[in-house]
Each structure stands twice: as structure tokens, then as C-alpha cells.
Amino acid sequence: MAVARQRAGRDGRPTLEQVAARAGVGRGTVSRVINGSPRVSERTRVAVEAAIADLGYVPHRAARALAGNRADAVALVVPEPETRLFAEPYFAAIIRGISVELAEADIQLLLTLSRTASERERFAQYAAGNRVDGVLLVSVHGEDPLPELLAENGIPAVMNGRRSAHETFPHVDGDNVGGSRAAVRHLLERGATSVATITGSRDMYAAQCRLDGYREELDAAGLADDEGLVAHGDFSEEGGYRAMCELLGRRPALDAVFCASDLTAAGARRALREAGRDVPGDVALVGFDDSAIARHMDPPLTSVRQPTEEMGRAMTRALLAEIAGEAPTSPGLILPTELVRRASS
């Protein structure tokens, strides 16, 4: 048995050994060709590549992973409660970006939905055991133990978004402040004189940034700081509805509202309709995220779009660099946002 080398693998597929035999070289050489080592002569490389093509050889991932002490895979961890996020163009685009970048590096994407905090801890355990080379994190909340767990275990990871202004964990985020400022500026330019805002969940940094942007832009325009124009929502439609009712009661003369999310804007729009206010005639409305509902609202909603696909790519590139052991140039990357103008403002 030990004599008859050069046999195909258990599953009938060619092995590296067969390729080597066919090309008339040793296993080491084939391995070098596959891994793009420069220490192979041109002639040899060509011969090996021909043998690979002839045989239709595809490296066996598990064997590679085992021998090479790596996984050739990265995990994307999505908190289960957040799967509604899934139902957003935002998410689809991020995944597309990730996928493109990973495909180029020939690395697999593992999708992991983690339901509970304990499951996230278990995941860290799991990830530590060389089961993945790196981790991509989305929708990370402040109390999530996963980032620290990963860092402690020395597992390369990058998150989407930030938990605070001084996020030390590697991250890629959209420019929330800049986007909000652009939205408010736009409202002001369209002649609004009393711009209200409905915030997102106060414990989320993105919500804080969007509120900061709102304030900064009003300041820059020299408008008085009126706290009565700020109502707190929670990114949900219902929250938007309630906040809008509140606002209408408090500042009936408002003529524009900047919402921290499109969903919030949808709720606000409902409240405005019930109050008999026309959009954009009486009140101009702007959302954030440029999600599916923005395009389909009546009237279509002006919204702030993040360069989501690019964010996915950037996250992945950063992660791959980290895996490759490159020293990170900076802990984070902030990508610019863009205002998409529609009929609501």
C-alpha cells in the first residue's frame, strides 16, 4: 500500500501528489507553485500548472488548513436580534463588498448568527482554536464582550461602526457627523427656519454622532440652540411616530425634521399626515441610511447614504492586512457619506 503512491484521494479527486507525479516534480515544488512562491523556475511552474489543469486539481481545504495552521476562512458575526438589519440594502451591500474582497484572496466567508451573549463567548472560544483566521463584526453594542474576547485571544478582527468616539478596536465606519451636517445644511438651504431632529437610541454612538452633526450644522449657521426641537427616538418607526407627535405639540411651527433613520422618518411621516401637515410643503423630511423604504415612501424620502459596499471592502482589506501581520496604520477608517435628494425635502 505504501508503495502505490500517486493515487487519487479518497473522494476520487486528484491530490497534490498526483500533480507532482504528472509534472515530474516533487510535492514540495507543486506546493510552492500553488502558493505562488518565487523560488520556482519558470519552466517548472509552467509544467506544474499544466498538470494542475489536466487533472482538474483543486487543493483540499481541510488538509491545507490543518498543515498550514490557518483556516482560509473568516467569520462574519451578526447578532441575531439584529437580523432585521439583514433586510436592509445596507447589509446586502456590506456583504457584497466583503465577498468581493474575500473572493480575490480565496478565503471563505462563514456566516454566524449569534443569538445570545453566551453564544458569542462560545464563538470566541471557537474562533480562538484556529477555526477562523479573522472575524468581521457588525452591529456591536457597548456591552458586547466579543471584541475584547477576540482581542485577548489575539484573533484579528475588524468591526463595522464604533462604540464611542475613542474606539480603539479596529473599525470602519461611515461619517455620521458629516452626513447629518449635510442633511441639515440641505434643509437650511431649502429655506427651513426651524429644523427639528428625532434621534436614534441614545446608547448608540451612531445616534450620538447624528445628533452632534445636527447641532454642529445649526451652530455653524448661527441658529439658536433650541432643545425643544430635539426629540428622542430609538431608530424604530413607532419611536419616530411618538417623537414626531411630541415635537408637533412642543414646536408646532417647525418646518423641517432630520431623522436619525429612515424608519424613524416613516413614523414621523405618519404622525405628520395624521396632523394634516404636507410633506414637503409644510414640513421637509430627511432620513438616514437610504434604506429600501426611503425610495418607496410617499413622497420618496431624502436620505443620507453610506458607501456601504466600500465599507465592506475596507473592513475586509483591513482584516486581511491584520491577518497578514501588517501593523495597522490607524485603528479606524471613516468613509464619507452622501445625501440622496428626493421629493420629501
Add this chain to the structure above:
Amino acid sequence: MAVARQRAGRDGRPTLEQVAARAGVGRGTVSRVINGSPRVSERTRVAVEAAIADLGYVPHRAARALAGNRADAVALVVPEPETRLFAEPYFAAIIRGISVELAEADIQLLLTLSRTASERERFAQYAAGNRVDGVLLVSVHGEDPLPELLAENGIPAVMNGRRSAHETFPHVDGDNVGGSRAAVRHLLERGATSVATITGSRDMYAAQCRLDGYREELDAAGLADDEGLVAHGDFSEEGGYRAMCELLGRRPALDAVFCASDLTAAGARRALREAGRDVPGDVALVGFDDSAIARHMDPPLTSVRQPTEEMGRAMTRALLAEIAGEAPTSPGLILPTELVRRASS
């Protein structure tokens, strides 16, 4: 070197060998415990489990895969052009279902976006090499070579949806005909007398089914078959808009429209508004998919919902059964749909 067994793995994590030493048993026994073999005495199992817990042992996936000739992973293949599908609650729910079911079986989910047909062929190659145990397919079009490629290579696979009435490939689908019939029946019950429909892309079986359901229900109600009430769309909003304009020109007296998708309904709604028709006052509208936009249309759209999470689970269960070598009881499974009533009808 060969003497000093019982050492931790390269990455410092405990190996099965260590667990065996700690529990005072052989490697084989630990393996049996891990894999739930019944051929282990209660006492031994307890001891091994304690050792596993003490050491925080996690099996090394790649080693398992290599030795066991399996991958412990299944791939979900999404055609890249379809990633907009991603941005649907439909998709999110399917993935959630898949994820739940896979987590129970401790199998990983690989997400693969395939851009081109050639990439799909390459994927079949790849899958064949024992790199995944099975494949989950969504949005399969008629000319897609992947299902056949997988079948030829003996790779277990299940698709979501069907390509035709006599789909032989294992599949899980929603009851499109039943859903459409329920939608039309609902419209009729609400007093509609002239029910039009806007179809989906004619080359898609789901679109055909939805049209069939529409016809069947009208037949059942004894209404004359009026081809003028059928306009062809393509599941897109623009297509819905055009078809609605057409319909309005041809049958100005229509008082209800059943659309093959929510997006189509959104387009139709726009056309109706431009024509000055009130929804639901003048024309009742029903969509299909119960997607995000349905809830946020004005008025909110009545729509047919599929049991999507359950579909994901069913697909996964079917795939796991196939992987386990169980003979499929039937080639496919059709799950019931449900009409979600909202203000548009």
C-alpha cells in the same frame, strides 16, 4: 519528540490527545464521546466530558474534516445579481432558519456569492472536492447549470423555489398558487368585480404560478376570463408602473389589482396616483412577498407572505437528511402562504 505526546497543539490549544491523557483513556474513546457513539460506558463518558470541560477543549475542525472525509460545512449560494434579494425580509428570514438548523447540527454556513455562470461552474468543482458537505441554492434560474453540475457530482443540494411544475431537483417552495388564490378571493370578497393582475417575469416559474392562481380563483368564482385584465411585468417597480398604465388604458373600469410582487405593486400604486385613482377607494391593491416596502407604502399594502424562516429550516433539514444518506421521501416540499391584510384592500 515522538515520545512527548500529550502536548497541546501548535496554537497552544488542547488536543484530543491531551483530553485522553487527562481522562486516563485512549484517543479512540475520546473521539467516540465527542461523536456521541453509544459504545462508551457511562462512567467513561462522564470522565471524558469532565476532562473536556477542564481543558476547554474544542475539536479542531480542519483535522476532523480531513480525517473524517467531510467538511462540516454547507454552502449557501446566492447569485450576485440577486443580492438585492438580500435586502428583503424574505432573505433574512431564510438565512435565520438555515442558521438555526445548522447550529443545532454544529455545521458551518459558508456564504458564496457567485457573480457569473463560469463562477458557478467553478463553484461546482470546488464543492465536489469535499470542501462542503452540501449546497443550499436560492434564486435559481432556468438556465443555471449549477443544479445539474451538483447532481452529476453527487453533491447533496436543495433549492429554494422551483424552476418548473415538474421540478425533479430537491426543493422547498412556498405555495404560490394558493397564495394568489387567497389574494384574489380576498379582493372578490371585498366586493371587487373587475380584478386585474400584473404578472412577474414570464420566464420564472413563480410568476407563472401566481398567474395560475389568479386565473383559477376567477374561474372558481365563475367570472369570465378577460385577458385584457392581465398585464405583464417583471417583478420590478418600473415594470409595475408600465403595466398599470397599460391596464388603466385598456380596462379603465377595473377596481382591483393583484400584483406578482410588492415592488410591482409599488409601481402600480404610483401609476394609480398619477391617474387620480384612490387606493383602496377606487382600486384595491394586493402584492406578494410581504416585503419591507409593503408595510411602508401609503396605504400599507396587503400582501401574501411566505413562511420564510420555516422554508430556511425545511431546506436545511432536507439537506442534512440528504447528506446523512437518507432517501428523500419526496423531491420537494411546498409550504403554505398567508395573506397579510392591510389598508390597501
Add this chain to the structure above:
DNA sequence: ACCGTCAGTGGGAGCGCTCCCACTTGCGAA
């Protein structure tokens, strides 16, 4: 007392790779 049986167990072999060391060349310098 003998045997067969079988639940339970230990450990060798080997999965298909990568790593790395030892080796062979070819070639310019001494």
C-alpha cells in the same frame, strides 16, 4: 471448567497538505 460472545477500549495508520532541512546544480570568484 471451558468456550463463545460482545460491550468496551487502545492505538496504528493515514487523511492531503505545508514546513523545512538536506541536497544538487550551475556559476562566478579565488
Add this chain to the structure above:
DNA sequence: TTCGCAAGTGGGAGCGCTCCCACTGACGGT
């Protein structure tokens, strides 16, 4: 000519598991 060295190469060792065969010992039947 001899040596040194770098470029190129072959293949042993070993990654952490599972598979499976061989073995042990308790037990019941004869």
C-alpha cells in the same frame, strides 16, 4: 582547478483528528 554560494528541488515529518482492527475481560450457556 577548487571552492562558496544562491537558486532550485525532493521528500520526511507531522498537523489533529477518525477509522478500524485487535484486544481485554465479564458474563452466560453447556
